[in-house]
Amino acid sequence: MNITLTVNGRVHRLDVEPRRALGDVLREDCGLTGTHLGCEQGVCGSCTVVVDGRAVRSCLLLAVQCDGCSVRTVEGLAGRDGEPHPLQRAFSAEHALQCGFCTPGFLMLAVAALESDPAIVDDPERLRELLTSNLCRCTGYEPIRRAIMRAAGRP
Incomplete structure (x- = not known):
């Protein structure tokens, strides 16, 4: 399926399989490896990202569910000048x-x-x-x- 995600302010137009988790898409398709996949069962929280203002487990959320959403990862925390959050x-x-x-x-x-x-x-x-x-x-x-x-x- 074709989806559009705005990740850390940057628009990504992606073709993803409907069953792929958001965490996998962020890491593999967007190249944002700061989101860690630990248990991949929603227990550990290492994969937590912010989707439309809410903290979510990216290992449990399908990327297609986020079509049109704004996603913020740890890479998006630092200021534009690189200053840490x-x-x-x-x-x-x-x-x-x-x-x-x-x-x-x-x-x-x-x-x-x-x-x-x-x-x-x-x-x-x-x-x-x-x-x-x-x-x-x-x-x-x-x-x-x-x-x-x-x-x-x-x-």
Whole structure:
């Protein structure tokens, strides 16, 4: 099927098989390998991207379902001048990444949450619940929580 995706502000016209996952299309057809495919069952969250303002698992979403949508990947976080996004800087400052495999998914989950509901950082339980939707085997989640708080301007 022919689809059109706007990925990180750039229009991609693609011919994809109807059963291909968005994550595969982003990596293989768009060359955006920052979206990591871990479990490919929607459990780990490493493949999280933002589609029309919502954080989604790109391993579970078919690319054809996104025809006409705006997709944002981790490659689209940095500013036009290459300056890292405040979340990226905060993840570095708070040591919220170790092996880095889960980091793109957490960044996209956090950016969608902060853009749609900035008050999430004012409710520690809601923020913790959000973070449990993605898996990290290295950091123990606390540095990730601190990074999101820092990026939101909270202590």
